[in-house]
Amino acid sequence: MTTSNTGPDAIDPEVRQELERLRDSIDNIDAAVVHMLAERFKATQQVGRLKAQHQLPPADPSREARQIARLRVLAENAKLDPAFAEKFLNFIIGEVIRHHERIAESTQNGQPAHEAPAGH
Numbered sequence: 685m686t687t688s689n690t691g692p693d694a695i696d697p698e699v700r701q702e703l704e705r706l707r708d709s710i711d712n713i714d715a716a717v718v719h720m721l722a723e724r725f726k727a728t729q730q731v732g733r734l735k736a737q738h739q740l741p742p743a744d745p746s747r748e749a750r751q752i753a754r755l756r757v758l759a760e761n762a763k764l765d766p767a768f769a770e771k772f773l774n775f776i777i778g779e780v781i782r783h784h785e786r787i788a789e790s791t792q793n794g795q796p797a798h799e800a801p802a803g804h
């Protein structure tokens with residue numbers, strides 16, 4: 685990292701200020717994304733418990749197809765690459781399905797479905 689050309693010494697002060705302003709904005713957006721994802725996972729954990737209690741399958745491909753179609757339109761309108769939006773949603777849903785499977789396993793084993801942070 686010592687050869688980085690974005691080190692504070694090499695940058696014009698006005699450029700550095702603009703970079704800092706933009707990075708502040710990025711940090712706020714990243715924080716919002718984390719908070720929104722945490723809320724989404726809270727909701728999906730409840731879906732996982734409901735599905736496990738009623739022996740419903742973890743994945744629902746028709747629901748996913750509708751979500752992807754909707755998100756692609758939203759992305760296009762927002763000038764975000766729809767392919768990226770689809771990949772991102774699929775990544776999140778893949779993680780949710782893994783959670784659902786774990787909850788179903790522990791419910792079948794008679795264990796109470798415990799809370800775990802996303803990704804664990």
Ligand SMILES: O=C(O)C(=O)C[C@]1(C(=O)O)C=C[C@@H](O)C=C1
Pocket residue numbers: 728731732742743744745747748751776777780781784
């Ligand atoms: O809506 C559901 O049935 C869910 O389990 C949630 C969710 C999602 O994360 O949005 C996850 C898995 C399903 O395949 C579809 C959607």
